[in-house]
Amino acid sequence: MKPAAPLLVLLPALVLLPVLVLLPGLMHGGGWDLIGTFLEAAVHPSLDPVVLASLLQGLAVTAGMALLGWASSVLIGIALGIASSRLVWRSLSATERPAQLLRRLLAIPRSIHELIWGLLLLQLLGLQPAVAVLAIAIPYGALVARVVSDLLDALPDQTLRALLLSGAPAPAALISALGPPLLPGLISYGGYRLECALRSATLLGVFGLGGLGNELLLTLQSLEFRELWSGLWLLLALMLSLEAVVRQLRQRWGMPSRFGLGQGSSGQRGRELLLAVAALLPLLVLVAQALDVHPGALLHWQPLPPMPEQHWLETLALPWPSLVVNTLLLTLLAAGMAVGGAPLLLLLVAPWRWGRRLLQLLWALGRLWPPPLTALLLLFVLKPGVVTAALALGFHNLGILGRLLLEGAEVAGAGAEEALRSSGSGARIALLYGRFSALARSYLAYGAYRSDVILRETVVVGLVAGTGLGSQLRESLSSFAWDQIALLLLVYAVLTIVGEDLSDRARRRLL
Known part of the structure; x- marks a missing residue:
C-alpha cells in the first residue's frame, strides 16, 4: 500500500506524536507568567x-x-x-x-x-x-x-x-x-x-x-x-x-x-x-x-588567543556518538515539524476565512524570529534539550515552508479545489485533494532541501539549548580549545555533505 500523493505532505507531521508525549515531562512552572507578559506586550509595543x-x-x-x-x-x-x-x-x-x-x-x-x-x-x-x-x-x-x-x-x-x-x-x-x-x-x-x-x-x-x-x-x-x-x-x-x-x-x-x-x-x-x-x-x-x-x-x-595545553586523546574522548545522534535527532524532529506542520495547520484552518490570515501572520513571525531567541523564550517554561531546540528550530522553518506552501498553492490555481467544493466536498478535502495533490512532490522536494539547511542550523539552537554539537562548540569556543573546534567543524562538514547528497537523491526521486 502506498499513500496518496496529497497525504505525502502530511507524513512528516508524525514526529509531533513523540514530541507531544515528551512535552509534559519537560515543562516547569517557573515562567508561565513571563510568557503571558510577553504575549500581552505584542499588542502594546x-x-x-x-x-x-x-x-x-x-x-x-x-x-x-x-x-x-x-x-x-x-x-x-x-x-x-x-x-x-x-x-x-x-x-x-x-x-x-x-x-x-x-x-x-x-x-x-x-x-x-x-x-x-x-x-x-x-x-x-x-x-x-x-x-x-x-x-x-x-x-x-x-x-x-x-x-x-x-x-x-x-x-x-x-x-x-x-x-x-x-x-x-x-x-x-x-x-x-x-x-x-x-x-x-x-x-x-x-x-x-x-x-x-x-x-x-x-x-x-x-x-x-x-x-x-x-x-x-x-x-x-x-x-x-x-x-x-x-x-x-x-x-x-x-x-x-x-x-x-x-x-x-x-x-x-x-x-x-x-x-x-x-x-x-x-x-x-x-x-x-x-x-x-x-x-x-x-x-x-x-x-x-x-x-x-x-x-x-x-x-x-x-593573533588568536593561546590554546591551552590539551592532548588530542582528550578531544577524541569527548562523547562524539551522543553529540552526533542528538544533532541528527534534532534535525529529524525540526524538519518533520516544519515540513509536515505547514500543510497540517493549513488544513485545520481551511473552513475559516480568517484562519489563513492568522497563519500568515504566525508564519511571518516565525521567519523573522531568530531561533536562539525562540529557544531562550521556551526555556522560561521548558527544560533544555533536544525537544526544546527542535521546537525553536521547527517554528522558524515552519514560517519559511508555510510561506512556500501558500505560494505554491497560488501557483497551482484554485480550479480543482473549487470543482471539489462544487461537488459537495468539505473545505479540508477540497484543499487536500484539489491543491495539495498538484504540488505534493515539488513541496516535498523543497522540504528535502530545507532539511539539510536545518542540519546546518542545529548549531544555532545548540549553542543556546545545550544539545548536540552546538553545545560542545559553545564550550570549546569559551575555552579556546582550537583542536576541539577543528574537529567539530570537520564533523559538521561531513554531516552536511552527506545530508546534501541524501537530499539531492530525494529531490531527484520526487521530481
Missing part, C-alpha cells in the same frame, strides 16, 4: 521615541550588513558557479574534472553555518561590521555557486558549441549562449537569498555582531518585552516589504517561482535589470561607507 530611534538604527545596520553580504555572495557565487560548471569545462576543454574538484571544495564553506563563520572571524578580525558581511558572503557565495552551476549544467549546449565552432572568443560565446537562459533562475534565486541574508544578519546580531539582533537579545534578557516587540514589528515590516518587492519583480520580469513555474511576461526585463544594477552599485558604496566597512580591514588579522 513600546512607542518611546528614544527606544524607536535606537531600534531603527539597529535595523538600518542589520539591513546594511545583509545587503552588502548578499551582493558579495552573488558576485562570488556567479564567478565560482561558472568555474564549477561541467558544461563550461566540457565545452572549453573537453574535461569535467576541474569542475568536479571545485564542486567538492565548495561543499566545505557552505557546510559551515554563517554563525560559525562569524564567531571564527570575530576571533581573527575583531568586532567590526565587515565580520558579519564576510560571514554571510562566504557560505552564501558557495550556495549561489552550487545553484548557478546546476542551472548551467541543465541548459542545452548546442548554441554554445555553434558559437565556439564559428570562431567566437570563449568569454563572448559563454555570455551570449548561456547568459539569457540563466538570468531568470539566477534573479529568482538571488531574490530569495536576499531575504535569507536579512534573517542571517539578524541572527549574527544576536551573537554580538551588531544590528537589531543585538537589541532584541538585550531586551529579551532584561525582560523588556514591549521594547522587544517594537523591534520585532519593525523587522516584520521590513521583511514583508522585501518579500513584496521580490514577488513583484518576479511577476514583472517573468521569473520562475520556487516551484519552477513562470509568472507574468518578460517585457522590458533586460533594460530594467540594467537600471536596477546601476542604481544598486552606488547604494552599496554608500552603505559600506555608512557602516565603515573597508575591504582593507580584512587584511589585518589579530
Whole structure:
C-alpha cells in the first residue's frame, strides 16, 4: 500500500506524536507568567521615541550588513558557479574534472553555518561590521555557486558549441549562449537569498555582531518585552516589504517561482535589470561607507588567543556518538515539524476565512524570529534539550515552508479545489485533494532541501539549548580549545555533505 500523493505532505507531521508525549515531562512552572507578559506586550509595543530611534538604527545596520553580504555572495557565487560548471569545462576543454574538484571544495564553506563563520572571524578580525558581511558572503557565495552551476549544467549546449565552432572568443560565446537562459533562475534565486541574508544578519546580531539582533537579545534578557516587540514589528515590516518587492519583480520580469513555474511576461526585463544594477552599485558604496566597512580591514588579522595545553586523546574522548545522534535527532524532529506542520495547520484552518490570515501572520513571525531567541523564550517554561531546540528550530522553518506552501498553492490555481467544493466536498478535502495533490512532490522536494539547511542550523539552537554539537562548540569556543573546534567543524562538514547528497537523491526521486 502506498499513500496518496496529497497525504505525502502530511507524513512528516508524525514526529509531533513523540514530541507531544515528551512535552509534559519537560515543562516547569517557573515562567508561565513571563510568557503571558510577553504575549500581552505584542499588542502594546513600546512607542518611546528614544527606544524607536535606537531600534531603527539597529535595523538600518542589520539591513546594511545583509545587503552588502548578499551582493558579495552573488558576485562570488556567479564567478565560482561558472568555474564549477561541467558544461563550461566540457565545452572549453573537453574535461569535467576541474569542475568536479571545485564542486567538492565548495561543499566545505557552505557546510559551515554563517554563525560559525562569524564567531571564527570575530576571533581573527575583531568586532567590526565587515565580520558579519564576510560571514554571510562566504557560505552564501558557495550556495549561489552550487545553484548557478546546476542551472548551467541543465541548459542545452548546442548554441554554445555553434558559437565556439564559428570562431567566437570563449568569454563572448559563454555570455551570449548561456547568459539569457540563466538570468531568470539566477534573479529568482538571488531574490530569495536576499531575504535569507536579512534573517542571517539578524541572527549574527544576536551573537554580538551588531544590528537589531543585538537589541532584541538585550531586551529579551532584561525582560523588556514591549521594547522587544517594537523591534520585532519593525523587522516584520521590513521583511514583508522585501518579500513584496521580490514577488513583484518576479511577476514583472517573468521569473520562475520556487516551484519552477513562470509568472507574468518578460517585457522590458533586460533594460530594467540594467537600471536596477546601476542604481544598486552606488547604494552599496554608500552603505559600506555608512557602516565603515573597508575591504582593507580584512587584511589585518589579530593573533588568536593561546590554546591551552590539551592532548588530542582528550578531544577524541569527548562523547562524539551522543553529540552526533542528538544533532541528527534534532534535525529529524525540526524538519518533520516544519515540513509536515505547514500543510497540517493549513488544513485545520481551511473552513475559516480568517484562519489563513492568522497563519500568515504566525508564519511571518516565525521567519523573522531568530531561533536562539525562540529557544531562550521556551526555556522560561521548558527544560533544555533536544525537544526544546527542535521546537525553536521547527517554528522558524515552519514560517519559511508555510510561506512556500501558500505560494505554491497560488501557483497551482484554485480550479480543482473549487470543482471539489462544487461537488459537495468539505473545505479540508477540497484543499487536500484539489491543491495539495498538484504540488505534493515539488513541496516535498523543497522540504528535502530545507532539511539539510536545518542540519546546518542545529548549531544555532545548540549553542543556546545545550544539545548536540552546538553545545560542545559553545564550550570549546569559551575555552579556546582550537583542536576541539577543528574537529567539530570537520564533523559538521561531513554531516552536511552527506545530508546534501541524501537530499539531492530525494529531490531527484520526487521530481
